[in-house]
Amino acid sequence: MSAATLDHDTHGEHHPSGIWRWVTTTNHKDIGTLYLLFSLLMFFIGGSFAMVIRAELFKPGMQLVDPVMFNQLTTMHALIMIFGAIMPAFVGLANWMIPIMIGAPDMALPRMNNWSFWILPFAFTLLLGTLLMPGGGPAGGWTMYPPLMLQTGTAFPFVIFAVHMMGISSVMGAINIVVTILNLRAPKMTLLKMPLFVWTWFITAYLLIAVMPVLAGAVTMLLTDKYFGTSFFSAAGGGDPVMFQHIFWFFGHPEVYIMILPAFGIVSEIIPTFARKPLFGYESMVYAVASIAFLSFIVWAHHMFTVGMPLAGELFFMFTTMLIAVPTGVKVFNWTATLWKGSITFETPMLFALAFLFLFTIGGFSGVMCAIVPADFQYQDSYFVVAHFHYVLVTGAAFAIMGAVYYWLPKWTGHMYNETVAKWHFWMSTIWVNVLFFPQHFLGLAGMPRRIPDYPVQFTDLNMLSSIGGFLFGASQLIFLYVVISTIRGGPKAPAKPWEGAKGLEWHLPSPPSYHSWTTPPDAEVWTHPYRD
Amino acid sequence: MGFKTTKNAARAAILLGLAFLAGNAQAMDINMPVGVTPTSHEVYDLHMMVFYWCVGIAVVVFGVMIFSLVMFRKSKGAKSANFHDSQFLEIAWTIAPVIILIIMVIPAAKTLVRMTDASDPDMSIKITGYQWKWQYDYLQDGFSFFSMLSASSDQASQLHSGIDPATVDNYLRDVDHPLVVPTGEKIRLLITSDDVIHSWWMPDFGGKTDANPGFVNLTWIKVEEPGVYRGACAELCGRWHGFMPIVVVAKKPADYLAWVKAMKAANGKYVSPYDGSLEDVGSPVVFETTNYNSMMGTPTGAAVPTGSKVSPPVAASPNAGAVGQSENTNPKAAAEPAAAAPAAATPAKWDMATAMAKGKQVYAQNCASCHMPDGTGNTEIGAPGFAKSAIANGPVAAHIQRVLKGKGVMPAWGNMLNDMDIAAVITFERNSFGNHKGDVVKPSDVAAAR
Amino acid sequence: MASHAHTNADHYYVPHGSHWPILGSIGLFTTLGAAALWLEDVSIGPILFPIGILIILTMMFGWFGTVIRESEAGAYNHQVDRSFRWGMTWFIFSEVMFFAAFFGALFYARTFALPWLGGEGKNLFTNLLLWNNFETSWPTNGPAAIGGAYKAMEALGIPALNTAILLTSGLTVTIAHWGLKEGKRKQLCIFLALTVILGFCFVALQAHEYHDAYTKQNLTLGTGIYGSTFFMLTGFHGLHVTIGAIMLTVILLRSMKGHFTPDHHFAFEAVSWYWHFVDVVWLGLYIFVYWL
Ligand code: HEA
């Protein structure tokens, strides 16, 4: 592969300043920063919706919001967190780190990179705007099942088009990442020498390119069913409402792995660093991610065990779904083996990675329980499922992202964050997130359905507990906000390599790196295999 | 660093918690109910089996993790080794989970096969979900009735109702007309919906089945002990999704037959399964015209195994094919649910008084929840008020269409209410809340507009 | 801007600040927002819509213009070229997946939904209680005969002709490519022109087909699942053909202006790939929508 050094027009280094710089930038670091800040904002918006949800559920009876408003909050909470917080956060990390980690000058298609980001603020304006419309925003759940979704008021087409825009953004972002990885790696960096974060994103990008268009197709059919008289989802015309669920989950399940694979990558970067020991089983880690990605395409109907599929279908999807536990297990075991006989220290990034290790696994277990079809007839659409996916999404995806932020913040800002405050953030989050979500397992088992604004009195205690955990977990995120902002604004100077055990190319650049990362590609001597000596 | 010890403590706590719950869960009502059907027992056992496996694995995996975190700390002077691969281990920890999963999946598959076989029932009941009530249809006995949230729960659950739910008995788990079933018989449930997707969830019967509009899902129950069982709709179905509970009263076969007899005798009224009192509430018991005994299975057990296609009562439409169903196929004829099928005996004389009286009732039952009892509407959810509204004061045809077909958040009532109800409620809306159109809508007008 | 750019075999060109993307976002926002307002019949919708489209077109002209100028100025080395190729490849793949959703709907309806409505498998009562005069068949507009009696499409006639047209156009564009590779500008332009003509013929014929469907056959988007799948699949395909034909036209004009060299003509190849993709999708359509 030919070397990739930078070429830009002569008045290159002084870029436009002020807001215009951020609007027109084609620089992977600027765009990465934009993505990350955007996702932080969205995390807080989606989170405040969740706070209202928890407040309404604090005790039985309707206190705060009308049921329809409650359903809107639930729907928006999910859409914002998934498409606004988690995914953009990962893309932001990819933008910042991938070029640096593979020795590239920038992303392969810088202009398109800018567009991928700048679609998002408009898409979410469209989405959040619906809350102010007559009839309010979407209230059919993030899964948008017809016929209910078709009862949405004025908001309907705006939501659909917002989803289309998010899709366009993700696909362009994903293509950019794939191309960068395929085409801009430093000489001699073969695929099997790439850092795992790059690997996981490489595979995630493929998932995105494959399923985002399918979601676009699904919502397009919703649109035509509502406005153009098509009958995709109505039996009277020969269609089937369940057909939407199949198409949606063909997107939806890979989507949930889109939200966890990069997290796997992050954890695989952090653990070796603070265990001061090469990652155990690099190759099998890569193959595990690949097989998870493959399996994710043939398990979708495990979200639909109760819709009345033929027996053969139920059995098939039960088997395939349970299989996913195997490659995921391989990853968990390899991480554990990396800790074994290491020389471990507990800086904040490591703490988050370790919390991930324990809590994601718990979420995985409840997932496997859900895969047992007969048992899922009980779990389905109950709070047990809510508990399951928050363990994998919050203590999984979100925790990994927070770990990544602490891990790379010195590199990005050139300042060290305040370790003490950061540890407070960690412990507050970890304790309260369990208070928040663990009781929800029991609520679900005891018979509390999801997506309800009010419940029978026997569920009161556990809901109160969960809500208290929720408020405190939410409040803890204000500490996170504080650490991030204060580190951006100042703090002790960070060395190029703030973590003793860190390997990989990003640590060969100063903190913060110059505006253009690798103006000349690092030659093979500069870097060694990220997980070998 | 004292952090890690705290951490281990936290972990230990969780694991202990898990183990503890496994034991006392039942008592504390935080575990899956064992239930009262063969299915629910099997499901419970599966649930506990998988749960224990997960706890077991957790103990091992977390054990190793915690051990390393304790032993291999730099602060304790641990020097890091440098090994990073092991063929053997990789294979081992790929195989092990596979074996465990196989052990889990075999009983699961067996149970699944058993619970999906709804053939050879002793009787069948058709369950139809509506926004936001259930309709129970005793096909052989030819009567059906609606079942919705009890009035007391309904009042208490209004926003800022000021009523303490704790004072309402069975808050949100009580209905006006419970489903009544015999114990010890295999009852096949034919579950469908008339608008959006609902899901009939009865934890004590071991699970839920989705009610999909346009399709009939099969499941079966065999209740072992007499009693009152409570569940709820489990699929988001709009505004009052959290407020459409399910109550089933299981009676000994003899008592059940007595109840059925009483129902048939009570012409149009609902016989309370609790005290036998007659209730004349909003949604009257409707008498079915169709009778499918041959297929519904009877105590004499003349049932067709599902899957075998018996020729339907009505001859198949002749002109299927390249030209599709032609106009002589009447969509409604097929789509009409039990409730609307018989034009529910329109009273002999249909005048303003009758229409208004009936309309008031229908309105309270179906419309008030969104348009508000006083007809002022609720802009927050896009339900307009009636006072000088364009529809309620405009041409009657448009008004009928809107009620039949719905729009946006307004459901299409065409399939939920019969011609009489719709005619009545429209008349009511046009002559109440400050409107005085004075026109009386006739059921025939509605029928024509369908 | 691009004027500064200078060819350098081992320099990866990283453009500087560009205002086209943000314009694109504004255009997309305006267009889709307007479309939504239109659907909810808010009067400004139809007015805003063309404005949005206009903004997007401006963006495209500007953006592609810049890229073309940079390309002609030789700013792109082979590595940049490779980036473009990978980019186009995966973009086309995403398009394939978009169509997959609609093909999926077609297959699902035909192999599952309709037989079930007809009472197959455990759906005896679906047929008995809800649709008891319905017999599974294809094509169909469902048990409630949504949209009323209609006449289905024939595989022969226009569709067959269109198949021939697209396949030939696939050939002509390839011949044009050979011409380009061998530096035969004339051959390039002639066969490219032929391809463009064939492309627009296809669109015209499909328009005619649609017109008949709506006026003579009472076959519309509202004709149950058959009408839905037929028009959504062929419609989106037709849209892609139109876009492809427009892109071909641009390439044709550029070829006539003397753009592209035998070893450096990514734009041409991108468009021809796209054209072949549209071609392949059509084959799928012809077999599963018109024929079987
Ligand atoms: C990051 C997101 C994420 C991840 C990673 C997962 C991971 C998994 N999920 Fe989850 N899931 C969701 C997000 C996610 N899920 C969401 C959002 C929903 C709800 C959607 C909605 O309805 O709104 C959902 C719902 C959901 C359902 C449907 C529940 C229902 O609605 O009825 C099911 C059913 O099978 C399921 C299964 C699984 C399984 C088997 C895994 C597996 O990948 C887990 C594998 C991991 C482990 C098993 C732990 C580690 C392994 C070992 C230590 C090895 C040994 C273990 C064994 C042998 C058991 N998930």
Ligand code: HEA
């Ligand atoms: C990645 C995705 C993600 C994330 C991060 C979260 C985070 C949280 N979720 Fe999320 N949730 C989903 C994805 C996610 N969720 C999905 C997919 C659903 C299903 C939706 C559906 O059914 O359609 C769902 C549904 C869901 C429900 C069920 C709603 C219902 O069924 O009706 C609940 C209820 O407790 C809940 C709670 C929470 C809470 C408390 C958090 C917390 O972690 C949030 C913490 C963050 C903050 C609180 C913001 C930061 C702090 C502030 C804003 C300061 C102000 C706050 C205080 C001072 C207290 N979520």
Ligand code: CUA
């Ligand atoms: Cu009916 Cu939820």
Ligand SMILES: [Cu+2]
């Ligand atoms: Cu899934």
